[in-house]
Ligand SMILES: Nc1nc2c(ncn2[C@@H]2O[C@H](COP(=O)(O)OP(=O)(O)O)[C@@H](O)[C@H]2O)c(=O)[nH]1
Protein backbone atom coordinates (compact mmCIF):
# COMPACT_ATOMS: atom_id res chain seq x y z
CA UNK A 778 0.00 0.00 0.00
CA UNK A 779 1.58 3.30 -1.03
CA UNK A 780 1.69 5.90 1.70
CA UNK A 781 -0.32 9.10 1.11
CA UNK A 782 1.91 12.04 1.54
CA UNK A 783 1.78 15.76 0.90
CA UNK A 784 4.97 17.44 -0.28
CA UNK A 785 7.04 19.18 2.36
CA UNK A 786 7.68 22.93 2.05
CA UNK A 787 11.31 23.63 2.98
CA UNK A 788 12.21 27.29 3.49
CA UNK A 789 15.87 28.31 3.38
CA UNK A 790 16.74 31.91 4.34
CA UNK A 791 19.92 33.78 5.22
CA UNK A 792 21.56 37.12 4.76
CA UNK A 793 22.92 37.44 1.23
CA UNK A 794 26.25 35.61 0.91
CA UNK A 795 25.86 33.21 3.85
CA UNK A 796 25.70 30.26 1.45
CA UNK A 797 22.05 29.33 0.92
CA UNK A 798 22.24 28.99 -2.90
CA UNK A 799 25.30 26.75 -2.50
CA UNK A 800 23.52 24.65 0.12
CA UNK A 801 20.33 24.48 -1.95
CA UNK A 802 22.34 23.21 -4.93
CA UNK A 803 24.03 20.55 -2.79
CA UNK A 804 20.71 19.45 -1.35
CA UNK A 805 19.26 19.04 -4.86
CA UNK A 806 22.30 17.00 -5.91
CA UNK A 807 21.77 14.78 -2.87
CA UNK A 808 18.09 14.28 -3.64
CA UNK A 809 17.04 15.05 -7.22
CA UNK A 810 13.39 14.42 -6.28
CA UNK A 811 13.42 17.74 -4.41
CA UNK A 812 11.83 20.50 -6.44
CA UNK A 813 13.49 23.92 -6.30
CA UNK A 814 10.94 26.73 -6.40
CA UNK A 815 12.23 28.96 -9.20
CA UNK A 816 11.31 32.52 -8.23
CA UNK A 817 10.32 35.38 -10.48
CA UNK A 818 12.41 38.51 -10.03
CA UNK A 819 12.85 41.97 -11.50
CA UNK A 820 16.56 41.90 -10.61
CA UNK A 821 18.83 41.72 -13.69
CA UNK A 822 20.52 38.34 -14.29
CA UNK A 823 24.07 37.80 -13.03
CA UNK A 824 26.64 36.34 -15.43
CA UNK A 825 25.90 32.64 -15.83
CA UNK A 826 22.34 32.81 -14.49
CA UNK A 827 19.83 31.06 -16.72
CA UNK A 828 16.26 32.29 -17.17
CA UNK A 829 13.82 29.64 -15.95
CA UNK A 830 16.53 27.80 -14.02
CA UNK A 831 17.92 30.24 -11.44
CA UNK A 832 15.07 32.74 -11.73
CA UNK A 833 12.35 33.83 -14.10
CA UNK A 834 13.67 37.26 -15.00
CA UNK A 835 10.82 39.64 -15.60
CA UNK A 836 9.76 43.28 -15.66
CA UNK A 837 8.12 45.17 -12.78
CA UNK A 838 4.91 45.48 -14.86
CA UNK A 839 4.64 41.76 -15.63
CA UNK A 840 5.57 40.89 -12.03
CA UNK A 841 2.85 43.13 -10.58
CA UNK A 842 0.29 41.70 -12.95
CA UNK A 843 1.13 38.14 -11.84
CA UNK A 844 0.90 39.18 -8.20
CA UNK A 845 -2.45 40.92 -8.72
CA UNK A 846 -3.83 37.83 -10.45
CA UNK A 847 -2.94 35.73 -7.39
CA UNK A 848 -0.26 33.78 -9.24
CA UNK A 849 2.31 34.29 -6.47
CA UNK A 850 2.31 32.19 -3.32
CA UNK A 851 4.29 35.00 -1.73
CA UNK A 852 6.19 38.03 -2.92
CA UNK A 853 8.32 40.78 -1.46
CA UNK A 854 10.68 43.60 -2.27
CA UNK A 855 14.29 42.74 -1.43
CA UNK A 856 17.28 45.03 -2.11
CA UNK A 857 15.06 47.26 -4.27
CA UNK A 858 13.84 44.46 -6.55
CA UNK A 859 10.68 42.34 -6.56
CA UNK A 860 10.93 38.62 -5.87
CA UNK A 861 8.12 36.06 -5.73
CA UNK A 862 7.38 32.33 -5.71
CA UNK A 863 4.95 31.15 -8.42
CA UNK A 864 2.04 29.31 -6.79
CA UNK A 865 0.99 26.68 -9.36
CA UNK A 866 4.19 24.55 -9.38
CA UNK A 867 4.18 24.43 -5.56
CA UNK A 868 0.58 23.24 -5.43
CA UNK A 869 1.31 20.61 -8.10
CA UNK A 870 4.39 19.35 -6.22
CA UNK A 871 2.44 19.11 -2.97
CA UNK A 872 -0.32 17.09 -4.66
CA UNK A 873 2.29 14.74 -6.14
CA UNK A 874 3.95 14.30 -2.74
CA UNK A 875 7.11 16.03 -3.93
CA UNK A 876 9.01 18.28 -1.55
CA UNK A 877 9.71 21.90 -2.53
CA UNK A 878 12.75 23.92 -1.55
CA UNK A 879 12.41 27.72 -1.31
CA UNK A 880 15.31 30.18 -1.27
CA UNK A 881 13.43 33.24 0.04
CA UNK A 882 13.99 36.07 2.49
CA UNK A 883 12.29 36.39 5.90
CA UNK A 884 9.23 38.07 4.36
CA UNK A 885 8.78 35.10 2.03
CA UNK A 886 9.28 32.74 4.97
CA UNK A 887 6.51 34.45 6.93
CA UNK A 888 4.10 34.42 3.99
CA UNK A 889 4.70 30.74 3.16
CA UNK A 890 4.11 29.76 6.80
CA UNK A 891 0.89 31.79 6.79
CA UNK A 892 -0.30 30.53 3.40
CA UNK A 893 -3.30 28.26 3.43
CA UNK A 894 -1.53 25.49 1.55
CA UNK A 895 -1.84 23.31 4.63
CA UNK A 896 1.33 21.31 4.09
CA UNK A 897 4.12 20.49 6.51
CA UNK A 898 6.46 23.51 6.54
CA UNK A 899 10.03 23.42 7.82
CA UNK A 900 12.14 26.55 7.93
CA UNK A 901 15.91 26.81 8.20
CA UNK A 902 17.95 29.95 8.73
CA UNK A 903 21.61 29.99 7.70
CA UNK A 904 23.99 32.27 9.60
CA UNK A 905 27.52 33.20 8.54
CA UNK A 906 30.27 32.48 11.09
CA UNK A 907 30.92 36.26 11.29
CA UNK A 908 30.03 39.48 9.45
CA UNK A 909 33.57 39.98 8.06
CA UNK A 910 33.37 36.42 6.67
CA UNK A 911 29.97 37.26 5.15
CA UNK A 912 31.52 40.23 3.34
CA UNK A 913 34.47 38.09 2.24
CA UNK A 914 32.07 35.55 0.70
CA UNK A 915 30.10 38.26 -1.09
CA UNK A 916 33.37 39.56 -2.57
CA UNK A 917 34.67 36.06 -3.35
CA UNK A 918 31.50 35.30 -5.30
CA UNK A 919 32.68 38.08 -7.58
CA UNK A 920 29.26 38.87 -9.00
CA UNK A 921 28.22 42.10 -7.33
CA UNK A 922 29.62 45.62 -7.45
CA UNK A 923 31.04 47.29 -4.32
CA UNK A 924 27.86 49.35 -4.00
CA UNK A 925 25.66 46.24 -4.19
CA UNK A 926 27.85 44.43 -1.65
CA UNK A 927 27.68 47.43 0.71
CA UNK A 928 23.88 47.43 0.41
CA UNK A 929 23.67 43.72 1.15
CA UNK A 930 25.96 44.04 4.18
CA UNK A 931 23.81 46.87 5.46
CA UNK A 932 20.67 44.72 5.14
CA UNK A 933 22.30 41.63 6.68
CA UNK A 934 21.52 42.72 10.25
CA UNK A 935 17.82 43.15 9.59
CA UNK A 936 17.64 39.74 7.85
CA UNK A 937 19.54 38.11 10.75
CA UNK A 938 17.16 39.73 13.26
CA UNK A 939 14.47 37.27 12.05
CA UNK A 940 16.47 34.14 12.92
CA UNK A 941 14.21 33.15 15.84
CA UNK A 942 11.19 32.75 13.51
CA UNK A 943 12.86 29.66 11.99
CA UNK A 944 12.63 26.01 13.13
CA UNK A 945 16.38 25.43 12.67
CA UNK A 946 19.39 27.72 12.62
CA UNK A 947 22.67 26.56 11.07
CA UNK A 948 25.99 28.38 11.28
CA UNK A 949 27.56 27.79 7.88
CA UNK A 950 31.18 27.58 8.87
CA UNK A 951 32.32 24.28 7.39
CA UNK A 952 30.25 23.75 4.24
CA UNK A 953 30.34 19.92 4.32
CA UNK A 954 29.17 19.86 7.93
CA UNK A 955 26.35 22.33 7.23
CA UNK A 956 25.25 20.25 4.26
CA UNK A 957 25.17 17.12 6.44
CA UNK A 958 23.06 18.94 9.04
CA UNK A 959 20.70 20.13 6.34
CA UNK A 960 20.24 16.60 4.99
CA UNK A 961 19.57 15.35 8.51
CA UNK A 962 16.88 18.02 9.00
CA UNK A 963 15.17 17.12 5.72
CA UNK A 964 15.27 13.40 6.53
CA UNK A 965 13.87 13.90 10.04
CA UNK A 966 11.17 16.32 8.89
CA UNK A 967 10.04 13.89 6.19
CA UNK A 968 9.55 11.25 8.87
CA UNK A 969 7.57 13.74 10.99
CA UNK A 970 5.42 14.60 8.00
CA UNK A 971 4.72 10.90 7.40
CA UNK A 972 3.88 10.47 11.09
CA UNK A 973 1.27 13.23 10.83
CA UNK A 974 0.04 12.20 7.42
CA UNK A 975 -0.53 8.83 5.82
CA UNK A 976 1.23 6.65 8.40
CA UNK A 977 -1.96 6.06 10.41
CA UNK A 978 -3.66 4.48 7.42
CA UNK A 979 -0.54 2.47 6.66
CA UNK A 980 -0.38 1.06 10.21
CA UNK A 981 -4.10 0.18 10.09
CA UNK A 982 -3.54 -1.65 6.81
CA UNK A 983 -0.50 -3.43 8.30
CA UNK A 984 -2.54 -4.70 11.25
CA UNK A 985 -5.53 -5.75 9.17
CA UNK A 986 -3.47 -7.58 6.58
CA UNK A 987 -2.87 -10.65 8.78
CA UNK A 988 -5.75 -10.27 11.20
N1 LIG B 1 10.36 36.72 -0.60
C1 LIG B 1 11.15 36.22 -1.55
N2 LIG B 1 12.48 36.36 -1.48
C2 LIG B 1 13.24 35.81 -2.45
C3 LIG B 1 12.68 35.09 -3.53
N3 LIG B 1 13.69 34.67 -4.33
C4 LIG B 1 14.83 35.10 -3.76
N4 LIG B 1 14.57 35.79 -2.63
C5 LIG B 1 15.51 36.41 -1.71
O1 LIG B 1 16.00 37.61 -2.24
C6 LIG B 1 17.30 37.85 -1.73
C7 LIG B 1 18.25 38.23 -2.85
O2 LIG B 1 18.44 37.14 -3.70
P1 LIG B 1 19.52 37.20 -4.84
O3 LIG B 1 19.34 38.47 -5.60
O4 LIG B 1 19.50 35.92 -5.62
O5 LIG B 1 20.87 37.34 -4.03
P2 LIG B 1 21.70 36.29 -3.15
O6 LIG B 1 20.80 35.80 -2.04
O7 LIG B 1 22.84 37.12 -2.68
O8 LIG B 1 22.12 35.17 -4.05
C8 LIG B 1 17.69 36.58 -0.96
O9 LIG B 1 17.45 36.81 0.41
C9 LIG B 1 16.74 35.54 -1.49
O10 LIG B 1 16.48 34.54 -0.53
C10 LIG B 1 11.26 34.94 -3.58
O11 LIG B 1 10.67 34.33 -4.45
N5 LIG B 1 10.56 35.53 -2.57
Ligand SMILES: Nc1ncnc2c1ncn2[C@@H]1O[C@H](COP(=O)(O)OP(=O)(O)O)[C@@H](O)[C@H]1O
Nearest residue numbers: 793794795796797798799914918949950951952
Ligand atom coordinates in the same frame (compact mmCIF):
# COMPACT_ATOMS: atom_id res chain seq x y z
N1 LIG C 1 30.82 27.28 4.32
C1 LIG C 1 31.39 28.06 3.39
N2 LIG C 1 32.71 28.37 3.50
C2 LIG C 1 33.30 29.17 2.57
N3 LIG C 1 32.69 29.71 1.51
C3 LIG C 1 31.37 29.44 1.34
C4 LIG C 1 30.66 28.62 2.28
N4 LIG C 1 29.37 28.54 1.86
C5 LIG C 1 29.29 29.27 0.73
N5 LIG C 1 30.48 29.82 0.41
C6 LIG C 1 30.79 30.72 -0.73
O1 LIG C 1 30.28 32.00 -0.38
C7 LIG C 1 29.76 32.67 -1.55
C8 LIG C 1 28.28 33.03 -1.29
O2 LIG C 1 27.51 31.84 -1.26
P1 LIG C 1 26.05 31.76 -1.92
O3 LIG C 1 25.61 30.33 -1.84
O4 LIG C 1 26.02 32.42 -3.25
O5 LIG C 1 25.22 32.64 -0.85
P2 LIG C 1 23.70 33.15 -0.81
O6 LIG C 1 22.92 32.32 -1.78
O7 LIG C 1 23.27 32.97 0.61
O8 LIG C 1 23.76 34.60 -1.21
C9 LIG C 1 29.94 31.71 -2.72
O9 LIG C 1 31.11 32.08 -3.42
C10 LIG C 1 30.11 30.34 -2.04
O10 LIG C 1 30.91 29.48 -2.81
